[in-house]
Amino acid sequence: MSGGRATAAERAARVRFRRASALLVLTLLVPGSAQLLAGSRRVGRVAMRIWLALVGLAVAALLLSVVHHAFVIGVATSPDALLLIRLALIAVALGWAWLFFDAWRLGQPRTAGAALLLPHRRMVLGINVVLALLVAVPLLFGSHLASVQRGLMVSMFSGTKVTGAHDGRFNILLLGGDSGAGRWGLRPDSITIASIDATTGKTVLVGLPRNMSNFHFKAGSVMAEQFPDGWGGDGRYLNGLSTWAADHKALFKGYQRPGVEATIEGVEGITGLEINYWAMVNLHGFHELVDAVGGVTLNVRQPIPVGGLGSNVTGYVKPGIRKLTGHEVLWFARARDSSDDYSRMARQKCVMSAMLSQLSPQTVLTHFSQIADASSSMVSTSIPASEVDTFLGLALKAKKQKIATVSLVPPAIVTSNPDEKKIRRMIAAAIAGKRTKASAKKSSTPATAVPSADSSAGSSAGSDSSSSSDSSDSSVVTGGSIGSLKTGYAANQSDDLAASC
Structure with a gap:
């Protein structure tokens, strides 16, 4: 500085600083533009063409996703597409970062007096590193998410x-049980069929009690050949099929999970529904999924014991409409102390309803890695990856509709000697949406009112269900569920599951 005026070297430094900063900003806005102006034009043209192609592709994908949601679901569930996205994001991140450092190089002085510009060079280098990280980190994180999803x-x-719909419906057998070394899925605690309309996504949950006995198997099945007169006596129940099959694996050649196959054959024989796929949920790992999404809000109508039935009760899930932790939701769904199996079945359906209604795309996106980690250790299923987009699409449709339930439990069904013809009539009526006149009138209760068993229990099956559904008393709560063993539980027989919970 001389007399307050900048020297020629200082003015040059400022010019270089502005030039280098401008090249970095141009690289941020339009990758390759810095090379076109001050470097290799060939590199600049290639980079800009790739950038414009990617921008065009992103805009087209965004527009397509707005008008065609199945496109997004299809891409998000395709292992090949996810691998391509992952590699593309890594390549773009590395390429863009290289363009930033090349732009920084182009903005540096080449004169012998470059030492005079050292402060500016350090500042430009800092800006360059920040901008490179600004674009590379999100891209590499997106690549990580694509890898986790794949x-x-x-x-x-x-x-x-791959199996197609049966009579316009997909029937998914949902099994819930404890896991352990060599015993995952033995004697499932929860047995439910999700019968889903292949077009509308309208879903009916068919609950089967684990203690059902004296039933027949699907004709022509492995179990039907072994037990032509049915399964029952000597403590044989529906949830015992899995352990029997595990002890007789030689009969189930070609099946990776004999226990699941035997259970399917029993369920098909009881309900008359043909099962497309199955999904097995590890109840011990279920709490991890709930925690991953930040908890689930449930209406806890009575204190639900934690523990019991052979072990000490260590606490209670407190009553109220509350957001429960994974540990609390697990015991809400499985507790039997001071309760019965059918009340527990009703609570399990309430958990299913809450999970479906409260899991939003935003929640899934913000907790994606945790959800993926929890799901991979919690669920085993026979659904092929190629069919996941179909069921996610149906789940989005189902989210906007009421879920109906029909459970094959007392007082409508005697579990020790089930009337299989009546069972099939009940299921058919629930799928058709038929209700008794009494329940139809009572179901007009406003949604903001306290849900009653009468207003929500009419979906069982015309006259077959009227004795249990319409006689339920909404003032009676047993084991945390509306209703009782004598009158039936609202959530087990309902045309609007959410209102029954």
Whole structure:
């Protein structure tokens, strides 16, 4: 400085600083533009063409996703597409970062007096590193999410057999049980069929009690050949099929999970529904999924014991409409102390309803890695990866509709000697949406009112269900569920599951 005026070197430094900063900003806005102006034009043209192509592709994908949601679901569930996205994001992140450092190089002085510009060079280098990280980190994180999603799809959805809808419906057998070394899925605690309309997504949950006995198997099945007169006596129940099959694996050649296959054959024989796929949920790992999404809000009508039935009760899930932790939701769904199996079945359906209604795309996106980690250790299924987009699409449709339930439990069904013809009439009526006149009148209760068993229990099956559904008393709560063993539980027989919970 001389007399307050900048020297020629200082003015040059400022010019260089502004030039280098401008090149970095141009690289941020339009990758390749810095090279076109001050470097290799060939590199600049290639970079800009790639950038414009990617921008065009992103805009087209965004517009397509707005008008065609199935496109997004299809891409998000395709292992090949996810691998391509992952590699593309890594390549773009590395390429863009290289363009930033090349732009920084182009903005540096080449004169012998470059030492005079050292403060500016350090500042430009800092700006360059910040901008490179600004674009590379989100891209690499997106690549990580694509990798996690692909790993989930490959590990969880490993089925190979694709089956079409039966009579316009997909029937998914949902099994819930404890896991352990060599015993995952033995004697499932929860047995439910999700019968889903293949067009509308309208869903009916068919609950089967684990203690059902004296029933027949699907004709022509392995179990039907072994037990032509049915399964019953000597403590044989529906949830015992899995352990029997595990002890007789030689009979189930070609089946990776004999226990699941035997259970399917029993369920098909009881309900007359043909099962498309199955999904097995590890109840011990279920709490991890609930925690991953930040908890689930449930209406706890009575204190629900934690523990019991052979072990000490260590606490209670407190009453109230509350957001429960994974540990609390697990015991809400499985507790039997001071309760009965059918009240527990009703609570389990309430958990299913809450999960479906409260899991939003925003929640899934913000907790994606945690959800993926929890799901991979919690769920095993026969649904092939190629079919996941179909069921996610149906789930989005189902989210906007009421879920109906029909459970094959007392007082409508005697579990020790089930009337299989009546069972099939009940299921058919629930799928058709038929209700008794009494329940139809009572179901007009406003949604803001306290849900009653009368207003929500009419979906069982015309006259077959009227004795249990319409006689339920909404003032009676047993084991945390509206209703009783004598009158039936509202959530087990309902045309609006959410209102019954």
